[in-house]
Amino acid sequence: MGKWAIGRRAAAAILPALLLALSGCAVSLISAYDQTTDDLAMTMQKAAVIHAEEMDQPAPGCFYARFRQFYREQHADISLLELRVTSIPKNDPTVQQVLSLRSALNSFESLHKSASAAGRCQSAAELAPAMSGLNSIFGAILKLEFAKKRGAP
Numbered sequence: 001m002g003k004w005a006i007g008r009r010a011a012a013a014i015l016p017a018l019l020l021a022l023s024g025c026a027v028s029l030i031s032a033y034d035q036t037t038d039d040l041a042m043t044m045q046k047a048a049v050i051h052a053e054e055m056d057q058p059a060p061g062c063f064y065a066r067f068r069q070f071y072r073e074q075h076a077d078i079s080l081l082e083l084r085v086t087s088i089p090k091n092d093p094t095v096q097q098v099l100s101l102r103s104a105l106n107s108f109e110s111l112h113k114s115a116s117a118a119g120r121c122q123s124a125a126e127l128a129p130a131m132s133g134l135n136s137i138f139g140a141i142l143k144l145e146f147a148k149k150r151g152a153p
Contacts, residue, residue, distance in 0.1 A: 029090065030091070030093065030148065031088045031089060031091040031094070031148065033145055034084070034085075034088060034094075036084060037081065037084060037085060037141070038145045040077060040080065040081050041081070041141045041142055041145070042138075043077070044074060044078070044101075044138065045135065045138035047070065047074065048074070048131070048134050048135075048138070049131070051067065051070050054067070055112075055122060055127065056124070057121070058121065059119065059120060059121050062121035062122065064109075064113045064115075064116035067112065071105075071109050075105070078102050081098050081101075082095070082098045082099070082102070093144055094141065094145070097137060097140050097141045101137045101138070104130075104133050104134050104137055107130070107133075108130045108133075108134060
């Protein structure tokens with residue numbers, strides 16, 4: 001039998017003990033739930049819905065200049081959210097969603113500026129897809145945070 005037989009017996013005895021010890025260790029491939037990310041996304045989504053409702057009025061009440069502060073605040077909130085999510089290890093999916101949110105807000109703002117420069121309000125047909133896109137991204141961020149909270153894969 002030689003030296004290999006003893007090694008196999010030792011491995012056969014050690015392997016189950018090692019597997020038992022490792023089964024108690026949880027491997028995390030994504031960050032844990034973050035209440036602040038959840039809260040900030042909800043607050044921003046609410047502000048975006050209110051913003052869209054307030055835009056539904058005749059010119060010049062719908063023009064970009066009246067809503068400049070909203071965009072300033074949303075950009076500041078996205079910067080804060082991005083700083084937060086990038087500082088959390090293993091949070092790449094949330095980071096990507098926040099980057100998508102930034103892009104969607106930039107597009108929404110550009111459409112608002114363009115309509116205002118043309119002296120017109122955005123129509124419901126223009127606002128609907130833009131708001132739907134923003135809401136989808138907010139929803140994805142919240143869904144991921146809820147999944148993290150539940151410990152879902």
